[in-house]
Amino acid sequence: MFYDLIVRGNLVLEDGVIFGEVGVKNETIHHIAPAGSLLGARTLDFGECYVFPGMIDAHVHCFSNPLEGFVTTSSSAAAGGITTMLDMPYDLPAPINSASLLEQKIERLNREALIDIGLWATIAKTGGTDEIIPLAKAGAIAFKMSTFETDPHRFPEIPDSEIMRAMALIRETGLRAAFHAENNELIKSLTKEYMDAGRLYARAHMETRPPVTETSAVLKVLEFAYWTGVKVHIVHVSHPRTIELIKRYKDDQVDVTCETCYPYLLMDVSALEKFGPAAKNNPPLRLAQDAAKLWEQQRKGGINIITSDHAPWGADRKEAGKDNIFLAASGMPGVEIMVPLLFDRAVIQEGVPPEEFAKWMAQSPAEVFGIPGKGKIELGFDADFTVIDPLQSWTIDQTKLLSHSKLSPFHQHKVQGKIRHTIVRGRSVYDGERIVAQPGSGQFIAGAAYKREVVSS
Numbered sequence: 223m224f225y226d227l228i229v230r231g232n233l234v235l236e237d238g239v240i241f242g243e244v245g246v247k248n249e250t251i252h253h254i255a256p257a258g259s260l261l262g263a264r265t266l267d268f269g270e271c272y273v274f275p276g277m278i279d280a281h282v283h284c285f286s287n288p289l290e291g292f293v294t295t296s297s298s299a300a301a302g303g304i305t306t307m308l309d310m311p312y313d314l315p316a317p318i319n320s321a322s323l324l325e326q327k328i329e330r331l332n333r334e335a336l337i338d339i340g341l342w343a344t345i346a347k348t349g350g351t352d353e354i355i356p357l358a359k360a361g362a363i364a365f366k367m368s369t370f371e372t373d374p375h376r377f378p379e380i381p382d383s384e385i386m387r388a389m390a391l392i393r394e395t396g397l398r399a400a401f402h403a404e405n406n407e408l409i410k411s412l413t414k415e416y417m418d419a420g421r422l423y424a425r426a427h428m429e430t431r432p433p434v435t436e437t438s439a440v441l442k443v444l445e446f447a448y449w450t451g452v453k454v455h456i457v458h459v460s461h462p463r464t465i466e467l468i469k470r471y472k473d474d475q476v477d478v479t480c481e482t483c484y485p486y487l488l489m490d491v492s493a494l495e496k497f498g499p500a501a502k503n504n505p506p507l508r509l510a511q512d513a514a515k516l517w518e519q520q521r522k523g524g525i526n527i528i529t530s531d532h533a534p535w536g537a538d539r540k541e542a543g544k545d546n547i548f549l550a551a552s553g554m555p556g557v558e559i560m561v562p563l564l565f566d567r568a569v570i571q572e573g574v575p576p577e578e579f580a581k582w583m584a585q586s587p588a589e590v591f592g593i594p595g596k597g598k599i600e601l602g603f604d605a606d607f608t609v610i611d612p613l614q615s616w617t618i619d620q621t622k623l624l625s626h627s628k629l630s631p632f633h634q635h636k637v638q639g640k641i642r643h644t645i646v647r648g649r650s651v652y653d654g655e656r657i658v659a660q661p662g663s664g665q666f667i668a669g670a671a672y673k674r675e676v677v678s679s
């Protein structure tokens with residue numbers, strides 16, 4: 223067989239690393255062989271670099287800032303070694319809570335994406351559950367809801383009765399119902415107390431969202447999932463006790479998965495005190511001992527996936543909180559730095575085997591969200607690769623991020639391990655220095671209920 227492309231290097235396969243090569247034909251992996259044994263039109267020889275399966279970021283917000291969008295975020299993601307991302311539904315001005323809005327977004331995705339992208343859907347605060355089945359059929363990858371109100375229209379708190387109705391319907395679709403789980407009432411009243419007292423310093427963001435505001439909201443969601451039987455997913459877990467609660471419900475046969483985000487594993491509240499708004503996210507960064515326990519959970523397999531929760535706020539939305547942390551937008555950019563930062567911490571510093579790291583960053587997100595053909599270097603799988611040079615050191619420069627958002631607490635942070643190349647379905651998207659693909663070369667990844675008959679009982 224004469225292949226379209228041969229990719230050579232230290233291939234990170236499911237059960238270990240081999241020095242070999244992959245033969246790519248028609249965008250998929252056709253052959254895995256010892257180095258130097260295949261023939262093809264083009265060879266990309268990465269020497270001793272690791273060739274990982276394409277990494278997946280399941281939690282990205284392209285459109286919470288209209289200046290960002292698919293082209294910018296997917297370029298930034300490709301430069302960060304991400305080959306597939308799942309974009310959240312909380313778009314400005316209109317969240318994706320109807321099939322027609324999802325269809326419009328898919329059209330835009332097909333014109334603008336540089337990597338492969340799946341789309342989350344959500345529901346209106348009230349009266350929106352009729353759109354759940356149409357959204358699933360239109361290709362939503364999963365549903366996201368919140369128990370915390372960030373914005374009454376774009377990012378609402380969904381009342382309990384609507385959550386129960388939604389869960390019953392989502393169960394029929396077979397998709398996952400994911401929750402931003404924070405206790406709205408507790409947080410709002412604590413925040414008011416602090417603001418009235420003029421306690422506006424950076425750490426106040428954490429003090430007004432103590433761990434119980436996360437765990438009590440998660441507990442409710444888990445209990446609702448127990449009674450409705452829906453597959454549930456808890457996004458951005460910040461505290462180790464949440465993982466303990468999830469474990470108990472797993473023992474109760476609830477199909478629950480969870481994620482944490484790179485900031486919770488790599489920083490603690492001291493970063494919020496040091497960097498202020500740039501390190502503000504929801505839920506907030508926790509105490510150093512909590513971050514350490516969360517990392518322990520990650521190493522033990524208690525956490526399914528790690529995401530960036532990339533939120534591309536412009537400097538203006540962050541600077542607004544310079545003297546009053548409550549006025550700063552929550553979230554930080556991440557698609558471009560998450561993989562190198564975690565590779566450095568896990569593989570370089572702690573000796574996590576590369577094949578284990580591949581499970582965290584590629585295989586597990588593909589499994590949690592049911593994305594066929596992605597997440598592994600295996601015959602018949604998409605030819606998606608993240609190539610990392612483990613010997614190269616570099617320094618993060620926030621001004622050079624491709625995202626619109628150029629404010630990161632990791633600015634000037636030294637990292638070992640650099641993205642050398644990013645390949646999506648056999649096509650180079652990032653060559654280690656620049657973006658080399660065109661908008662529209664990425665594809666829409668439909669959810670498991672796409673165009674399928676779903677009967678609601």
Ligand SMILES: [Zn+2]
Nearest residue numbers: 281283310531
């Ligand atoms: Zn988010």
